[in-house]
Amino acid sequence: ADTRLDTRTLQQLDSAHFLHPFTDHGALGAKGARVIVRGDGIHVWDSDGHKIIDGMSGLWCVNVGYGRTSITQAVARQMDVLPFYNSFFNTTNVPAVKLAEKLAGLAPPGFEHVFFTSSGSEANDTALRMVWRYWQLMDQPERRIVISRRNAYHGSTVAGASLGGMAAMHAQGALPIPGIDHIEQPNFAEHGRGLSEAEFGLLAADWLERKVLELGPDKVAAFIGEPVQGAGGVIIPPQTYWPQIQRICDKYGILLISDEVICGFGRLGTWFGCERMGMRPDLIPFAKGVTSGYVPLGGVLVGERVARALVERGGDFNHGFTYSGHPVACAAALENLRIIEDEKLVERVARETGPHLKAAFARLANHPLVGHAEAIGMAAGLNLVRRKGATVHDCEPFARDLAVGMVCRQHMFDNGVIMRAVGDRMIVAPPLVMTGAQIDEMVERIRLCLDLTLVDVQRRGWL
Numbered sequence: 001a002d003t004r005l006d007t008r009t010l011q012q013l014d015s016a017h018f019l020h021p022f023t024d025h026g027a028l029g030a031k032g033a034r035v036i037v038r039g040d041g042i043h044v045w046d047s048d049g050h051k052i053i054d055g056m057s058g059l060w061c062v063n064v065g066y067g068r069t070s071i072t073q074a075v076a077r078q079m080d081v082l083p084f085y086n087s088f089f090n091t092t093n094v095p096a097v098k099l100a101e102k103l104a105g106l107a108p109p110g111f112e113h114v115f116f117t118s119s120g121s122e123a124n125d126t127a128l129r130m131v132w133r134y135w136q137l138m139d140q141p142e143r144r145i146v147i148s149r150r151n152a153y154h155g156s157t158v159a160g161a162s163l164g165g166m167a168a169m170h171a172q173g174a175l176p177i178p179g180i181d182h183i184e185q186p187n188f189a190e191h192g193r194g195l196s197e198a199e200f201g202l203l204a205a206d207w208l209e210r211k212v213l214e215l216g217p218d219k220v221a222a223f224i225g226e227p228v229q230g231a232g233g234v235i236i237p238p239q240t241y242w243p244q245i246q247r248i249c250d251k252y253g254i255l256l257i258s259d260e261v262i263c264g265f266g267r268l269g270t271w272f273g274c275e276r277m278g279m280r281p282d283l284i285p286f287a288k289g290v291t292s293g294y295v296p297l298g299g300v301l302v303g304e305r306v307a308r309a310l311v312e313r314g315g316d317f318n319h320g321f322t323y324s325g326h327p328v329a330c331a332a333a334l335e336n337l338r339i340i341e342d343e344k345l346v347e348r349v350a351r352e353t354g355p356h357l358k359a360a361f362a363r364l365a366n367h368p369l370v371g372h373a374e375a376i377g378m379a380a381g382l383n384l385v386r387r388k389g390a391t392v393h394d395c396e397p398f399a400r401d402l403a404v405g406m407v408c409r410q411h412m413f414d415n416g417v418i419m420r421a422v423g424d425r426m427i428v429a430p431p432l433v434m435t436g437a438q439i440d441e442m443v444e445r446i447r448l449c450l451d452l453t454l455v456d457v458q459r460r461g462w463l
């Protein structure tokens with residue numbers, strides 16, 4: 001008998017049993033979840049047969065696209081031989097060793113060690129534990145505070161949510177935990193009025209020095225940031241920002257954590273985003289693109305400053321997870337990284353498809369609803385505005401409660417393209433394998449949906 005469940009049945013069972021992340025479960029139950037059943041290349045299909053351009057690479061992660069059977073085979077082979085073993089008690093496994101070596105080779109100079117986790121949140125929790133341990137080993141245990149940015153996203157564990165700067169997450173519980181502090185985000189459109197981008201980048205970075213002096217330099221352990229903020233809305237800082245942050249970290253001896261869960265593995269046209277943005281981090285949390293999401297895997301690349309302390313004087317580092325160095329996840333990562341290397345996807349994003357996306361998004365900026373549009377590598381964002389202005393600072397936004405972004409997102413889904421709405425900021429982070437022609441097709445669908453959204457807001461009298 002055909003065990004395939006029809007969409008309605010799936011939605012009813014989903015609503016009865018499956019609590020989704022970041023979701024109003026009751027509201028979803030009323031309308032039913034969209035059931036995604038298949039992926040191939042840059043497309044996914046839903047249970048009603050609609051073919052959809054996955055402009056978000058799943059969730060910023062399916063860098064090599066769907067349908068890579070060589071990853072399936074690598075995973076199946078490993079499962080048949082050793083589906084699991086742990087890396088506690090002085091044991092290891094072959095895929096974990098090979099992947100650790102591979103990552104050390106791909107990482108920026110000075111990164112020879114990897115700590116494995118199963119997610120980006122666990123990677124950031126691990127980075128925090130390492131930072132605290134490092135300062136203990138350096139006989140400065142009072143250095144405990146980690147500074148981050150408002151509207152940053154660093155995960156959803158207690159530490160990840162605290163390191164993040166999402167107020168809506170902090171509001172649901174006693175977050176952030178003590179010892180985590182935040183400065184404003186380097187969002188030129190939001191805070192740069194009257195300044196050049198370069199001037200604003202320096203100003204935004206100096207917010208860190210002001211915070212350090214406020215807290216006391218001998219209390220500050222680390223600064224954490226995404227080279228480019230992803231879930232915050234593809235917030236690309238001015239080029240002057242990160243070099244100035246680096247100078248401030250160097251000046252006060254503060255460890256720098258570059259959260260590359262999104263920006264790693266080619267997203268910005270470099271293996272790691274820090275290489276493009278002018279950062280020299282001490283720790284690099286990663287996840288997502290390391291396996292293209294095929295199997296959960298995360299970790300932290302540990303730079304020599306921290307590794308030396310942990311390895312030479314640390315004794316037992318009392319931290320880790322059952323699945324740290326999971327053989328099947330590591331096998332998936334090894335094949336995924338081989339694909340990225342063999343198909344030269346990082347170089348392609350840098351030289352060809354990244355510039356193509358940037359030019360295509362620049363053309364979208366002439367749409368009446370688009371206030372400004374930015375792109376870097378294979379990530380891009382545009383702001384839906386009520387009135388366009390001469391500069392990004394002169395645009396008039398829609399009232400937030402109109403949720404125009406969600407109206408637009410619905411048109412996207414109904415017209416076969418997935419775009420993420422962060423408020424009224426619409427973003428894409430497509431698979432790195434997307435070709436120029438496919439980018440053009442995606443952008444044309446986006447333009448159609450912008451037209452449909454314009455009709456909607458006109459009809460509702462919101463303009």
Ligand SMILES: Cc1ncc(COP(=O)(O)O)c(CNc2cccc(C(=O)O)c2)c1O
Pocket residue numbers: 059118119120121122124153154155156160226230231259260261262287288420
């Ligand atoms: C920069 C960064 N750091 C850490 C995490 C946490 O990773 P895990 O989810 O694997 O624990 C992320 C994850 N990024 C993420 C996760 C969920 C939703 C969205 C969104 O854009 O709506 C983005 C991320 O983007």
